Amino acid sequence: MSWLQGGPFLELSFIFHEPTIIENVISKLNNIDVKIEVHNSPEYIQQFYEGYPFDEDDPHSKMIHRIEINLTVHTTRQRRALLFVEKISSELLSFSMSFFGAKEDASEWKQPGIRDEEIDEFICLLISLYRTLNFSVGGLAIEEDMIGLFDVNEAWPNEKYNFANLTFKNKLHKFYAILINQSLNEKLPEGQCILDNSCMLYRNALN
Template sequence: MELKEKKTKSIRDIINKFSTVTNKIEIVDRNVNEIIDAFEAGYPTDESDLNLFYIHSLKLRIYVYLSRKRKATLQIEKVSSNALMVNFWFFGSIFDAQEWDQIGIKEEEFTDFSNFLEELYHVYQFKVGGIAFEEDVLNLFSCNETYPNECYRFEKVVPDHFLQKPSNFIEIIWSEKYKKLSHIPYNHIRLDKEGILIKTGSFNE
């Protein structure tokens, strides 16, 4: 997502919009203000050299109500001077894990995650987002650097790269507000608000 304003305001805007998402999102942590303040302050990549980049990162424990109530983690990272990466991390196994109080994903529940991704796009209208196992959207950039890094600037993610290079993503939503797509080598459907859902993989693979 593009970082246009102060970091604190951007984070609060993301969290405040939870109430407009069709799937209920419930925050478990009670010290949200402290967590946001810590994100704003950040911490140096090397405490012995305070002139290095600062990491601005937060994690919130949440529940997301899909067809069943699921534990998840909201992770937000400042990856460049003008871009935020927002992740919703879910337990990805098909088996329940009682020791972690996690439920597995049944085959008929795969569409829950696709629908949730579409709902997030309708609310936040992000430039690019997707569903993957143990991957995040930084893998859609033509950059392999550790963040924060200016190679992850908001304007540097382009579909030419991720449509040509195989990835571990199952689905990707791209906003054609930023670039119209004429040739898409995957099955795809067009969404409201200039979105396009590209099916780059399968939950069963």
């Protein structure tokens, strides 16, 4: 059985400006308010740095650096999660923590769903992760992550994935919440954010 089954998935995603050492990020997960267990070995995680060619038959093919990590996250109801780590350009590294996101529980897979009143737990988790990890931008949505907010129609890795091309135009309504470092706060519409220390937090009132 795969670690996470079914769908849709609730995605808690965030982006770092390189250089970022994955092992340091994973180690700091122990410092947040919610207990997170990592089930993959350090040797497995090292495979991220080795990467693999996009086209094995092309000696000049771009290298893909991506890894999938199994987590257990101890929210009020314990949940399995998959953490996808992807290098999307020489400057940016994407993390996406995916949870089973249907509203109903999937007892056959021992996966709790996410009730409306439980969304606040994940927004608090997003904030706690920012305070510990200090990423550049993060968000919470069903079947939507931060990579989709770049105005780029290219497969990654690609140098067009940079913060100059980050936009929330026509996509803000898809997110339960978005948290963005103040250095990028001009990316969010005025009057829709709450100042929280070094970052801006946007909460979609429609969700």
